[in-house]
Amino acid sequence: MRIAIASDHAAVELKAELREYLIGLGHEVADLGPDTTDRVDYPDFGYRLAAVVADGTARFGVALCGSGIGISIAVNRHPGCRCALVSEPLSAALAREHNDANCIAMGARLTGVDMAKACLDAFLTTSFGGGRHAGRVAKLTTPAL
Template identity: 85%
Template sequence: MRIAIASDHAAVDLKAELREYLIELGHEVADLGPETADRVDYPDYGYLLASVIADGMAERGVALCGSGIGISIAVNRNPACRAALVSEPLSAALAREHNDANVIAMGARLIGSDMAKACIDAFLATGFGEGRHTGRVAKLSNPPA
């Protein structure tokens, strides 16, 4: 699977670790930056990740910042993206099964690397449940005027 990963400065170390983990699992990974812990703005990287997902250049995304909140908000500004902020594997699996999430967001200051890897495993192993969820998910990309 092609997976895009992006962070802000607060999550650059976790991003590097998760990038290597995803490569070890056999995925093709697009690291969208940043490369250093120099201060950057999470919306810039969230918007970049969202555009890569929306353009079909990656099937899934991993978005990281200090809390995971800001970058998930930025990603979700793109109607083609459904980013879910998670902190444990059950919410990661439910985000896929019920919401067809295509981006997982996590907070580097709130989650350890082992838990982040467990969340990624659950996120990637779970399919969309379809059925009663399909109409609801369609509404996420088409809000009423």
């Protein structure tokens, strides 16, 4: 499976760890940057991630910044993305099962490497439940305002 990963400067090290972990699991990983800890703006990388997930270039996206909050907001500005900010495996699994999330966000300053890997495992091994959740997910893309 092709997975895109992006971060800001605060999460470059976590991104590198997760990229290697995903490759070790047999996934193809598109690292969308950045490559250094030089200061960058998380929206730029969140928008880049959203574009490749929304157009189908990548099946899922992993968005990382210091808290995970800013980059998740940036990704969610794209109507083709549903990015869930998670901090433990249950929320990661429920993001897939109930919300059909196609992106996961985590904060490098808040989530350790082992917990981030556990969140990825839960996210990637959980399927969308459909059923009563399908109509709700449809409203996330086309809100009835």
